[in-house]
Amino acid sequence: MLLDERLWGLFRTHWQRTLTYWSVFFSFGLCVAFLGPTILDLSCQTRSTLQQITWVFFAQQLFLLLGSILGGLFKKTLLFSLAALCCCTFIISLVFAAIPLCHHVALLSVAMAIAGTAMGVIDTIANLQLVKLYQKDSAIFLQALHFFIGLGALVSPLVADPFLAEDSYVLRANWTANSSSSSSDLQHLRSSLAGKTPGLHNVSLYTSGIVTTRVSYAFWIMALINLPIPAAVLALMYHERLLPCFSSSPPLLAGESSVGSGVYQGGHGSVFGCCHPSSLRGRPPTFFLFHILGGGVLFFTDGIIGSYASFVYTYGVSAPLSMRHKTAGYLVSLFWVSITAGRLASIYLSYRYTATRLLLLSLVAVIIVQFMLLILYFSTVFLFMGTCVLGLAISSVFPCMLALTEDILDYKGCATTVLVTSASTGEMVLQVLVGSVMNSKGSYAFMLCGTIVSCIGFTLFLLLLYVQRVHAQRRPDPAKDVPMTERSKSEGM
Structure with missing residues (x-):
C-alpha cells in the first residue's frame, strides 16, 4: 500500500x-x-x-x-x-x-x-x-x-x-x-507583448x-x-x-x-490574534524568526512561480530565441503541467521523507535549473526542459514549508496566515519587479532575476534550518525530524 x-x-x-x-x-x-x-x-x-x-x-x-x-x-x-x-x-x-x-x-x-x-x-x-x-x-x-x-x-x-x-x-x-490587415495588426500586438516592438504604449486596438x-x-x-x-x-x-x-x-x-x-x-x-501581547508573552526569539524566515522563503519561491508563468512566453518570443508565438505559448502550459505532476508525486514523497529533506532537494534543484537556464539562454530545447524541471522542483515548496513551520510551532495556526500572506505578497511584488526589469534591461534579465531570487530563497531556508536547530536544543523533540514511516512504526508498537 x-x-x-x-x-x-x-x-x-x-x-x-x-x-x-x-x-x-x-x-x-x-x-x-x-x-x-x-x-x-x-x-x-x-x-x-x-x-x-x-x-x-x-x-x-x-x-x-x-x-x-x-x-x-x-x-x-x-x-x-x-x-x-x-x-x-x-x-x-x-x-x-x-x-x-x-x-x-x-x-x-x-x-x-x-x-x-x-x-x-x-x-x-x-x-x-x-x-x-x-x-x-x-x-x-x-x-x-x-x-x-x-x-x-x-x-x-x-x-x-x-x-x-x-x-x-x-x-x-x-x-x-x-483579414490580412487584421492578422498583421494582431501579429504587431503580440510582438509588442513580447517586447519586440518599441513603444508598447503606442500599440492601439480598435x-x-x-x-x-x-x-x-x-x-x-x-x-x-x-x-x-x-x-x-x-x-x-x-x-x-x-x-x-x-x-x-x-x-x-x-x-x-x-x-x-x-x-x-x-x-x-x-x-492578528497571534500578535496579542498575551499570546506573545514568554515566546522565544526563534518563534518570531520562524514566521519571518518561513514567510521569506515563500515570498521568493511563490514569486518565482508567478513571474515565470507570467513572463516565460515573453522571454521565449524575444531575441535570441525568437520562438513562434504558438510554440512559446506551450511553455506556460508545460510549466503548470509540471507543477501539477510534481504536487501529485509529492503526495507519496511526503509520506516517505521529511518536509525538511524535500525542501532542501527542491530548493537546490530550483537553483541548479535557474543557473542552467541562465547559461544556456540560447537553447530553445533546454528552455522547454528547464521549464519542466523547474515546475517539478518548485511545486512542493509551499505545502512542505507550511507543514514544517506549523509542525515546529505546534500547530498554533499563526504560521498559516503569515505564510499564505507572504506567498501572495511575493507573487504580486515580484511580477511587477521582474516585468519592470525586463522592460528596461531586456529579456535576458528574466533568467537573471530568477537566479538571484532563488539564491535568496535558499539562503533564507538555510537560516531557517539553523534557527530550527537552536530551537530544538532548547526544546528537544526527536520525533519532529523522524520520517513519517518510522513514526508510524513506533506508534504502532
Whole structure:
C-alpha cells in the first residue's frame, strides 16, 4: 500500500471535509490561469489599451493579498470557515458569469478584485483547516490540496482556448478591414507583448466597431464548472449540522467547533490574534524568526512561480530565441503541467521523507535549473526542459514549508496566515519587479532575476534550518525530524 492503515483511517474519518477543501482549491486554480490566454480578448471587450488592461492583473493580485489576511478572521469556528468558503466559491462563479458583461476596464478590474479577495480567503482557510485537521500528518494532504490548484490552472486555459479569436477582435466601423490587415495588426500586438516592438504604449486596438470575440462562452462554461463546489461546501455544512435547520442540535464534531462560540483548540479569534501581547508573552526569539524566515522563503519561491508563468512566453518570443508565438505559448502550459505532476508525486514523497529533506532537494534543484537556464539562454530545447524541471522542483515548496513551520510551532495556526500572506505578497511584488526589469534591461534579465531570487530563497531556508536547530536544543523533540514511516512504526508498537 502507498499509505499505511493509520493514514487511511484518518482520511476515512475526515474524507468529506478533506475532499471539500481540495475542491475549493480547484476553484482557486480556475482563477489563477485564465487571465493570461484571454487578455487580448478582454482588451477588445473593454475597448481598452494594453496599458489599461494591466490594471486587471494588479487588482486581482492586490486583493488576493488582502483576502489572504481577511481569511484569518473566519478561522474562529468551523461554521465561520465553511460559510466563508461557500460564499467565496459561489462568488467566483458569479464573477465568471459577470466578466462577459464588463465592457469597461474599470468594471473588469472591480470584478477581478472581488475574485481576488475570494481567492485569498479560500487560500488561507483551506490551508489552515487542513493543517488543523491532520496536524503532524498534514504534509501529505497539503500536497494533494495544492495539486488541485494546478488542476484548476490547467482546466481554465483548456476551456478558453477554443473560444479565443484568431485574428481581429473588433470589426472597424467602416467594415473595410480585410483579414490580412487584421492578422498583421494582431501579429504587431503580440510582438509588442513580447517586447519586440518599441513603444508598447503606442500599440492601439480598435475601440469602435463590433466586437467579434467569443470568449464569453468560456467564462460561462467555467462558471458552470465551478458551481458544484459551493454546493459541496453546503453539503458538508449539512453533514456537520451547521445549517440553521440544525441549530437545536449540537454539531457533529463538538470537540472541534461550536455553532455559537466553540473555538478551535490553539486557534485565535482574529487575524492578528497571534500578535496579542498575551499570546506573545514568554515566546522565544526563534518563534518570531520562524514566521519571518518561513514567510521569506515563500515570498521568493511563490514569486518565482508567478513571474515565470507570467513572463516565460515573453522571454521565449524575444531575441535570441525568437520562438513562434504558438510554440512559446506551450511553455506556460508545460510549466503548470509540471507543477501539477510534481504536487501529485509529492503526495507519496511526503509520506516517505521529511518536509525538511524535500525542501532542501527542491530548493537546490530550483537553483541548479535557474543557473542552467541562465547559461544556456540560447537553447530553445533546454528552455522547454528547464521549464519542466523547474515546475517539478518548485511545486512542493509551499505545502512542505507550511507543514514544517506549523509542525515546529505546534500547530498554533499563526504560521498559516503569515505564510499564505507572504506567498501572495511575493507573487504580486515580484511580477511587477521582474516585468519592470525586463522592460528596461531586456529579456535576458528574466533568467537573471530568477537566479538571484532563488539564491535568496535558499539562503533564507538555510537560516531557517539553523534557527530550527537552536530551537530544538532548547526544546528537544526527536520525533519532529523522524520520517513519517518510522513514526508510524513506533506508534504502532
